[in-house]
Amino acid sequence: QKEVEQNSGPLSVPEGAIASLNCTYSDRGSQSFFWYRQYSGKSPELIMFIYSNGDKEDGRFTAQLNKASQYVSLLIRDSQPSDSATYLCAVKTSGTYKYIFGTGTRLKVLA
Amino acid sequence: SAVISQKPSRDICQRGTSLTIQCQVDSQVTMMFWYRQQPGQSLTLIATANQGSEATYESGFVIDKFPISRPNLTFSTLTVSNMSPEDSSIYLCSVASGRRSTDTQYFGPGTRLTVL
Numbered sequence: 649q650k651e652v653e654q655n656s657g658p659l660s661v662p663e664g665a666i667a668s669l670n671c672t673y674s675d676r677g678s679q680s681f682f683w684y685r686q687y688s689g690k691s692p693e694l695i696m697f698i699y700s701n702g703d704k705e706d707g708r709f710t711a712q713l714n715k716a717s718q719y720v721s722l723l724i725r726d727s728q729p730s731d732s733a734t735y736l737c738a739v740k741t742s743g744t745y746k747y748i749f750g751t752g753t754r755l756k757v758l759a
Numbered sequence: 760s761a762v763i764s765q766k767p768s769r770d771i772c773q774r775g776t777s778l779t780i781q782c783q784v785d786s787q788v789t790m791m792f793w794y795r796q797q798p799g800q801s802l803t804l805i806a807t808a809n810q811g812s813e814a815t816y817e818s819g820f821v822i823d824k825f826p827i828s829r830p831n832l833t834f835s836t837l838t839v840s841n842m843s844p845e846d847s848s849i850y851l852c853s854v855a856s857g858r859r860s861t862d863t864q865y866f867g868p869g870t871r872l873t874v875l
Contacts, residue, residue, distance in 0.1 A: 680862050682863070715837070740862065
């Protein structure tokens with residue numbers, strides 16, 4: 649069974665620090681990787697996607713993909729209290745249109 | 760990205776009744792998806808709704824319980840039939856959109872359902 653694993657947290661970081669969120673996946677055929685942010689009571693909001701090995705930066709967010717080790721991570725620089733949310737990792741496997749979601753990591757940024 | 764709306768935003772229903780959730784998109788999209796998110800859990804795909812064909816259901820979900828319509832490229836409905844308290848959940852529709860159109864999914868605001 650294809651799986652996506654995340655530490656449920658909560659991950660607590662002080663304001664201004666770097667938050668590092670990790671995700672591992674089981675299907676080596678996975679092609680596309682996504683990070684969503686979900687505030688309590690709200691729907692998931694796409695933050696970033698990454699397809700190729702290496703780093704991809706967008707503002708304070710950096711996604712890192714290592715297909716050989718089957719992990720994808722999200723770094724949030726200069727963390728703000730408004731970044732406090734659950735972060736969902738999603739993986740789309742090759743030959744399908746379906747996403748497999750991890751259970752999410754709850755991030756708490758302490759002011 | 761597409762703008763997605765859902766109706767109702769929330770509802771409280773009695774067991775044994777049915778509720779139809781509507782999902783409207785501001786642009787034409789090929790693929791629409793329906794998810795369920797139970798309290799404290801992640802997202803579980805219920806089915807994929809393509810215009811002009813029957814919905815494709817995931818393991819554990821059946822058409823009799825979750826009938827889906829997709830009459831055009833901007834609209835879909837999900838019905839939760841013969842509800843029980845176990846159906847209490849957030850129901851989300853999403854659409855595949857973007858330059859690689861089958862890759863990126865965007866979510867509607869969700870429908871919070873409570874079954875008494």
